[in-house]
Amino acid sequence: MARTPGGIVGSVDNKRPHLVFTSDRRLENNKTVNHQSQYGTEIELMGAAGELAALRYFGYREVLGTHFDGGRDMVWRGWDIDVKSTKMQNLPYGFLQWPTHKTIKSDIIVLVGIEITTLEFEIVGFAFKQEFDRLDINEKADQPCWEIAMKNLHPTCELKSLPYLRRRDPKTARLSARA
Numbered sequence: 001m002a003r004t005p006g007g008i009v010g011s012v013d014n015k016r017p018h019l020v021f022t023s024d025r026r027l028e029n030n031k032t033v034n035h036q037s038q039y040g041t042e043i044e045l046m047g048a049a050g051e052l053a054a055l056r057y058f059g060y061r062e063v064l065g066t067h068f069d070g071g072r073d074m075v076w077r078g079w080d081i082d083v084k085s086t087k088m089q090n091l092p093y094g095f096l097q098w099p100t101h102k103t104i105k106s107d108i109i110v111l112v113g114i115e116i117t118t119l120e121f122e123i124v125g126f127a128f129k130q131e132f133d134r135l136d137i138n139e140k141a142d143q144p145c146w147e148i149a150m151k152n153l154h155p156t157c158e159l160k161s162l163p164y165l166r167r168r169d170p171k172t173a174r175l176s177a178r179a
Helices: 013-029 041-058 129-134 156-161
Strands: 008-011 074-076 079-087 095-099 108-115 120-128 145-149
Touching: 008 041, 013 041, 041 074, 041 079, 041 108, 041 120, 041 156, 079 095, 095 108, 095 120, 108 156, 120 129, 120 156, 129 145
Parallel strands: 079 108
Antiparallel strands: 008 120, 074 079, 095 145, 108 120
């Protein structure tokens, strides 16, 4: 049962070996000054599970990358999408947060709640990149960040009804998933 209005629920536990492998490789490959690797494999497992949940929702091949994705996890109808994950216990009262030191490179940010022990998920909702421009900065978080309350996210079901995005430069138009 969804904890948030319009949330899409399911499980990716059947892919646990693939998710563990992917999260281990990501932890090895993606170390930077600002990466959250100090949280260990759990944060990578949560992120990989969230991406897999979104791939499944859109009907894409369930294949995950093990290196940096450049700020785009997949493309839907021409819209670049970045998937962010949070602990299921944060639903429905938490926030979609974006650190102020990071540039938002995708058109849409999707938030997925993950129960790390069972790998159950809830796709909570999404926000458009430009919506972050109107937000105040939370200086009290671990890192200064913009944040949108989960209750203010667009419902997940609206993703599948987005119109095709036409890009001005045909070289940047991508109409299929990265995977």
